[in-house]
Amino acid sequence: MSIPEAFIKAIQSTSVPQFKYYSSIDSTNRIALEWLENGTPDGAIVFADHQSSGRGRFERKWVTQPSSAIAVSIIVRPDAREQQYLPLFSPLAGIALVDVLKHTLQLDAQIKWPNDVLLNRMKTAGILTETVWNGEELLGLVVGIGVNVLPQSIPPKGLLQYPATCIQDHCPFPIDRFEIMAALINAFSFWRSQMHLTEFMNQWQKTLAFRGEKVYIKQKDGTVQLSGILSGLTANGDLEILSENNQKQTITAGDVHLRPAEPEN
Ligand code: BT5
Secondary structure, eight states: OOOOHHHHHHHHTSOOOOEEEESSBSOHHHHHHHHHHTTOOTTOEEEESOEEEEEOGGGOEEEEOTTSEEEEEEEEOOOTTGGGGGGGHHHHHHHHHHHHHHHHHOOOEEEETTTEEEETTEEEEEEEEEEEEETTEEEEEEEEEEEEOSGGGSOOGGGOSSOBOOGGGGOSSOOOHHHHHHHHHHHHHHHHTTTTSHHHHHHHHHTBTTTTSEEEEEETTSOEEEEEEEEEEOTTSOEEEEETTSOEEEEOSSSEEEEESOTTO
8 A cells, every 4th residue: 555645744744643544444433443442642643545434423424535535533542631521522623624724725614513514504524533431431532534625525415414515616726635634633733722721612603604593403313303593602512592482492412413494404
């Protein structure tokens, strides 16, 4: 297996201590979870050019087409302070990507709560965080990030529950996916150091999609759990919805779907 030079160069601009590169693998999260259990250090990454069985949340599938996307899993060994903020590691990845899109490509991306990244209201990235415990002791987390970069990365419509896009479709100049990956890893480290600060929540809040709009919260089976105006986040990252009778309702990230109240949804 040959590793592209551009990938190695990009990794050298980060502080990633170890990496695995695959031209094709079932799931980078699966490999990273195994690697985590075998003592791999904090910050190590697994990257794949193609995933044959990429994982989404709740047993859903994530499509990673060859040579067009980022499929990366970051191994995290949280310290004692960070262990108080475990639910924030997925939003952290979303915040980091939005930051990179803003500062390297001048693109205004948004976070569809809890952590999908949208460009122009279409999904361009998904995040899956998985944890490994040894009894009561947390061994660590794997934060898996899938980003559609080039147009070939967008899966066929039949495989999608929500409209998809890719970064390149919003950018007039050619994008190097390895540079985006490296910038994402660096932004992840930066925002990780901010997780205990209000700035972190502010950043998440600022980039929240559909704020002030009518949305539906749907259950896994598609039934509407509630609808109302999305008013923002609570201090611990739950979603606040103002229902029709002006009641504040709080939604905790679980197996519910947030949908804007558009006819096609
Ligand atoms: C996610 O799940 O969005 C989490 C995706 C995490 C993928 C990364 S890639 C690196 C690492 N290794 C893995 O094996 N996984 C992680 P969820 O919110 O459940 O969304 C899944 C849904 O998104 C699917 O049911 C499809 O409708 C849609 N989908 C699948 N592939 C997509 C793509 N490439 N672009 C946009 N939408 C997609």
